[in-house]
Amino acid sequence: MKAWVVEEQKPIEDRPLKLVDLPVPEPGEKEIRVRVTHCGICRTDLHITEGDIPLSKRPIVPGHEIVGIVDKLGPEAKRFKVGDRVGISWLNSTCGKCKYCLRGDENYCPEIKRTGYDVDGGFAEYVLVHEDYAFDLRHISLSSEDLAPIMCPGITGHYAFRISEVREGERLGMLGFGPTAYYILRVAKSMNIEVYISTRSEEHKRIAEKYGADWVGNIVHEDFPHKVDAFIFFPTAGKLVERALANTVPAATLVLGAVTMSPISIENYTANLWGRTIKTIYQVRRDYGKEFIEIADRLKLGIEKEIVKFREVPEAMLRLKKGEVNGMVQVIKI
Ligand SMILES: [Zn+2]
Ligand SMILES: [Zn+2]
Incomplete structure (x- = not known):
């Protein structure tokens, strides 16, 4: 072969x-x-x-x-x-x-x-x-060509979305908009979740807006319109973690999607970290995969x-x- x-x-x-x-x-x-x-x-x-x-x-x-x-x-x-x-x-x-x-x-x-x-x-x-x-x-x-990317970014997105514990009617922020974030956006919008996306890429901004993101910008330069209940973070730039946390409410969960990360430092613990939970995505698991394949099929993703x-x-x-x-x-x- x-x-x-x-x-x-x-x-x-x-x-x-x-x-x-x-x-x-x-x-x-x-x-x-x-x-x-x-x-x-x-x-x-x-x-x-x-x-x-x-x-x-x-x-x-x-x-x-x-x-x-x-x-x-x-x-x-x-x-x-x-x-x-x-x-x-x-x-x-x-x-x-x-x-x-x-x-x-x-x-x-x-x-x-x-x-x-x-x-x-x-x-x-x-x-x-x-x-x-x-x-x-x-x-x-x-179709098989739509199912192939579901096997990694789709399932990983579902994992991140699940452990972020964001609920219907709440607000979700994301930093970085690749295929994983795309799947999260699609599912979140089907659940009446307000989604704010921070990305630098013009092409990704266009796609995020097309699929219903409620705000698209760059949190390096400006804050989200509201603080969010959950935040999913994709870059490997540890210095941006505190920027993300500064845009969350104290009860929020921050999910880190990266496998490697430059050093993370938190300067203002009380304002930005106190009360928040930080989780990471680690490998993948079959139960999340099975669940997401069903969701993707139902939503025709x-x-x-x-x-x-x-x-x-x-x-x-x-x-x-x-x-x-x-x-x-x-x-x-x-
Ligand atoms: Zn992959
Ligand atoms: Zn084992």
Whole structure:
């Protein structure tokens, strides 16, 4: 099978992705083999390819926003049939036995394996996954090209939205407006939540306004029109955390979405931090994924996207790096 692999991490301009021929993988006991039809490209794939994150497996096939068709079953696999449509996210497997797995917090499992990072992902014609970790898409009406980005930014957005504990009729602020924030905006507006978005990008401002953001601006320069009940924060600039907190009410929750962050300092504890709760997003979990796929299907949640040919993945990732994506996301059609 054809697959894009990273053997040596380097800037995308220096062509770290190589198109290679690999044997078609054989599913083990409870695994299924999936013929990948669509795979979203995520900024994390860019970080893995360029070396911002160390490699966990070498070579690695990136890609963790996978939609495809079950093509072969392992000897003990019973959940799906050949021909069924399934999805695969960043969460590839967990141990199922540790205290986190047993209490339903599988995203904290120390044995977690991640798709396109610890195990080969979806920038390929075929991929393997344990049947219990595939999302069942048989009853879902959304198209596969709309479902692929739901596997990462969609599910992550739902995770952030859920732990922000924002309720109907309240106010939600967001700093940074990528695809994750887009999904949060769409769901929040369906729940009569007032949404304020801070972003620098003109293209993102346009999309945020188009989908009903109640205020779009830049909180580096001006405050939100009202303090918010919950705040979801995406940048890696720790110095902006206090600006965000200064725009929240004392009962608010601030959710940090980044994996790395420059130092955070709080100068005015009493005015800006006292009473607030700070949470972070950590990996992903299946229950949130399942919930969000249902919500997205009910709301018919499409997204503005660029369809990428399989041969043109490196060029697409270069556009992602340069901020030249046409729409909110890129989806490879395989
Ligand atoms: Zn991702
Ligand atoms: Zn575990």
